[in-house]
Amino acid sequence: MKKSIKKVAVLGSGIMGSRIACHFANIGVEVLLLDMVPKELNDQEKKKGLTLENEQVRNRIVDKALQDALSAKPSPIYDKELANRIATGNFDDDLPKIKDADWIIEVIIENLEIKQGLFEKVEKYRKPGTLISSNTSGIPIHLMADNRSEDFQQCFAGTHFFNPPRYLRLLEIIPSPQTNPEIIDFMMDYGDRFLGKETVLCKDTPAFIANRIGVYAIMSAIHIIEKMGMGVSEVDKLTGTVIGRAKSGTFRTLDVVGLDTTVHVATNLYQVLEHDESRERFKLPKSVSVLKENEWYGDKSGKGFYHMIRHEDGKKELKEIDFNTYSYKPAEKPKIKALEASKGIDNLKERIKFLVNFEDKAGEFYRATFYDLFRYCSFRIPEIADELYRIDQAVCAGFGWEYGPFENWDILGVKETVQQMEKSGEKPASWVYEMLEKGVSSFYKVVNGSKNYYDIASKTYKVVPGLEDFILLDTLKSANKKLWGNEGASIYDIGDEVIGLEFHTKMNSLGQEVVEGINKAIGMAEKSYKGLVIGNEGANFSAGANLAMLYMFAGDQDFDEIDMMIAQFQQTMMRARFSSIPVVVAPHNMALGGGCELSLHADAVQAHAELYMGLVEVGVGLIPAGGGTKEMTLRFSKNLVSGDVELNRLQDTFMNIATAKVSTSAEEARNLGYLEQKDSISLNRKRQLADAREKVLMLHDAGYSRPLEREDIRVLGKSSLALFEAGITGMLYGSYISDHDAKIARKLAWVMSGGDLSEATEVSEKYLLELEREAFLSLTGEKKTLERIHSILFKGKPLRN
Incomplete structure (x- = not known):
């Protein structure tokens, strides 16, 4: 289907609607943002002598929502000037303007009758062929388009963005039985390439995929936590980055998102999932019920699982809920034996395996939560997804996990884990046993450089679709594409006669081993390849130079060594600039200090949209x-x-x-001079390395010459x-x-x-x-x-x- 999206109409300007509007503005789309007309004047409007007919009154709700979004932190928009692409209006006066939109997105209250009423009005003005979707998180998609025209139904689908849309990668696409398959294909591709999303095709089942699994994982974990008598800070320390999940952990995340949101989804799921074998897990645990009764929803109410107290002298004191008394106590700083023992394990997969098998309370908690989640996910196929990779993709993109349930199961060993699950009373679905009986020992494997998943229906491995345009370093490792490496850097053949250099030091800091890798990679590329891409798949591109060696030399007043070290670093940066082949650097997230300097000296930069780049050396x-x-x-x-x-x-x-x-986006990095006009921006993080390779080839084919x-x-x-x-x-x-x-x-x-x-x-x-x-x-x-x-x-x- 040949379609372009030049203008989007977003109906509803609440927290989600205003932020969806901002993200479309981020990518250069013109946006019309509409909401209701106020029913009465506020005090300020009365003082000004305004009436309900004044335009600023009629657009008050939408204008305030947009301003609140633009002043929010973290910001939903790459640069404040981009907000000029958003026009505001109201449903009564401006709904006819949707005739100019290429895509209409409804983001109003979760009420079927109200949504259907709005769609009836929309159909009067929408031109045939215009995409239309709902951002619902719970209402069945097939019900919303009832009684609409055939064209409306064929162009209608669910497009469930996760909040905040700029930062969370997931976009669930949910067709109805009447949706034209070409429309779905277009939405899947557009979400991936233009919105920078992990687009996951979902069935029209309650809460779709990510919330069904993610909320189950949260509710199940809290039931287990109460049973084991664990504390808030203790759990958050166990459930954060140490196991490849969001830094905020379980309870801090609930406070940030708002406990009422999770309660709403869990309660709805309990009501509708009459045939779910684990339905009781969606019943609110006691701790959640108590917080709900007190309306302690987290940051939005000032209290939640945590409570930040601000004393009169300006000092802050963080407290956490005590699950025994339901009063607040000073936040604990627990020392956990398993975590102390795992400190030397930098490889995440190895650390997860170590922690889950550790014999202490933490290991017991990990086994209980992991095994229960594995079992639950195995029973959700084919109910919510026919393919297991969709569950992993949705959960990772929606909840910020490094590895999804089936990927974690692979890390622990499928057969060994099933044996442990049986001892715990967590027996998985029959298809898992059938898979093992066939001699298939993992859910994923790499075949000829491509990631494959176990397809339950055909009982064979199939290529995970949609990855053919990506360069995935993990896959290259498994495909024996590594050409060279030391402790801090590796060089890979990334295809099309281009090589790639990856850093893998702590925080991807630039020390001697990375400097060696840069020089080695440039030398190899100059001899046998068309060019070089420098990028990685770590949490951050680079946090800067390795300060430990500098501190040691400075402490010993060994200034000759420092002089040599800095001279070598400078020479390496200049070599990146003046090599005989194109060097393209692909920074993402933090690119600080030396990471910024390397980018400054590249022939071109292929930045990810989320780029926090700056020269921060004055701080040390x-x-x-x-x-x-x-x-x-x-x-x-x-x-x-x-x-x-x-x-x-x-x-x-x-x-x-x-x-x-430090920039707050790649767009701001350009305004600050860290990026130039020749540099490009990738919206989708997974496409960045492939985009960088294309930039190398473009420079090579244009007859690159050394500057x-x-x-x-x-x-x-x-x-x-x-x-x-x-x-x-x-x-x-x-x-x-x-x-x-x-x-x-x-x-x-x-x-x-x-x-x-x-x-x-x-x-x-x-x-x-x-x-x-x-x-x-x-x-x-x-x-x-x-x-x-x-x-x-x-x-x-x-x-x-």
């Missing part, structure tokens, strides 16, 4: 010295246009570094030094910065000004790199810099001294 008492200060000064120089006030433009660049400004080092970087000397000194002195006298902050800022100003030059001068990259290195080296000899590095390394938090 240093300045960027891997070419970062040089490169931002170079970009200031080359981007000057007629009419620019040079000092103002340079000051903007200086302040971004001096204040450790020349710049000798014409304009620096302003004394004039900019004087400007910076005035600003630094003012900030210091106003107690906005410390003496050490001022010292760092002066070093940065010196480099960006080109030193104490009498007038504006053109200098080379090498000249600025030398200034950079000298300034960095002098700061490593400062006691207060060592104190800042120590605080980051050993306390995990920045120090202002």
Whole structure:
């Protein structure tokens, strides 16, 4: 089906509607956001003498909802200017405007009668062929389009975004029996390629896939937690990133999302799932019932499983609910034997296996929750999905899990786990036994470089569809595509005569082993390949340089070693810039310090839309010295246009570094100068490496040639030094910065000004790199810099001294 989406109408501006509107604006679509007309004036409107006929009154609900969304943190929009793509209106006056929309998305109250009433009005104005969908999370899709025209029914489906739509990857697509299959194919593809979503095709069953499984996992876990007498902080420590789930853990997540939302879904599921063998698990546990009765729903009500108390002196005190008394007590900092024993296990799969099999209370909790979830999921096929991979995809994308239930089951070993499940009374569905009897020992396997899943109907392995356009490093490892590696980096053949370099250090920090990997990869590419992609599938692209070695050398005052280390890092960045092949860097999430500098020196960047990029070295008492200060000064120089006030433009660049400004999106990174117009953005994280490979091939096929080092970087000397000194002195006298902050800022100003030059001068990259290195080296000899590095390394938090 050939279709383009240029304009979307979003009907309903509540928390979901306004944020869906923002995400469509993020990707360049024009949006019409509509909601109800107020029934009465508020006090402010009465004071102004307005009436119910005034436009600002009639659009009050929708306008306030949009403004609330735009001021929310985290922001639902990449850049505030993108909100200009959203027009607002109301159902009474502006519904006829939906005739211009290519897609109409309903996001109003979860009431079938009200939805059907709105759809009756929509049909009067909607042009034939326009896509129409509902963001319902619980009402059967087939009921909503009853009594509508044939064209309406054929173009209608459920499109269940997860909140917040910008950040959560899941988009469930739910057809009705009348939906045209081509419409579904289009929505699946559009959600993937343009909205950046993990699109999962669902059956029209209660709560679809993600909420059915995810809410079951939560309710089941809380029943187990109450039985085992576990505490709030204890559980959150066990159910966070340590097992590849959301950092917030179980109870903190419920507080953030709102317990009322989970209660609503669980209660509805209990009512409608009369034939679910585990229906009783959806009954509200005592703790949830008590919080519900007290309306302690979490952050939205001020109290939940946690309660943050703000004392009169400004200090905060975090408390947690005591499940024995249902009063609040100081939040605990539990020491858990299993977690202490697993600290040295960086590989997530190995850590999960270790923890589930650990013989203590934590291991008992993991076994109880994992085994119960495995059993439940096995019985949901084919009820909610015919293929097991859909369950894993939906749960991972919707709830932020690294591995879904069947993937975790594989990690633990299917056969061994079934034996343990039987001992616990958690016997899985018969098809699992049939699979094992056939000699099939895993739900997934890699065949000829492709990820395959066990298909229950045919009793054979089939390729997981939709992954053919992705580059998945885990799959490449299994397919023996690794060409080289050390402890911190690996090089893979990623196809089409392009190689890829992956970091896999802690937080993907850039240490000696990664520097070696970069140089090795460039050398290999120059000899035998068309180009190089530098990217990874870690939680973050890179948190910056490895400070541990620097701290050791600085503590020993071994400045020659530090000088050599920085010189090597600079040379590596310059090699990435001036190699004979195209180098494309693919940063995502955090790309800080050295991770940002590597991106700055690439021939091109293929960024993920969620990019938190910045030069943050001042936070540890240093300045960027891997070419970062040089490169931002170079970009200031080359981007000057007629009419620019040079000092103002340079000051903007200086302040971004001096204040450790970090982008909140790839779009903002472009505005801050960390990305350039030649750089591209991938909406779908899973497509990013493949997009980066395409960029390498495009540069190669266009006749790539090695760039020349710049000798014409304009620096302003004394004039900019004087400007910076005035600003630094003012900030210091106003107690906005410390003496050490001022010292760092002066070093940065010196480099960006080109030193104490009498007038504006053109200098080379090498000249600025030398200034950079000298300034960095002098700061490593400062006691207060060592104190800042120590605080980051050993306390995990920045120090202002």
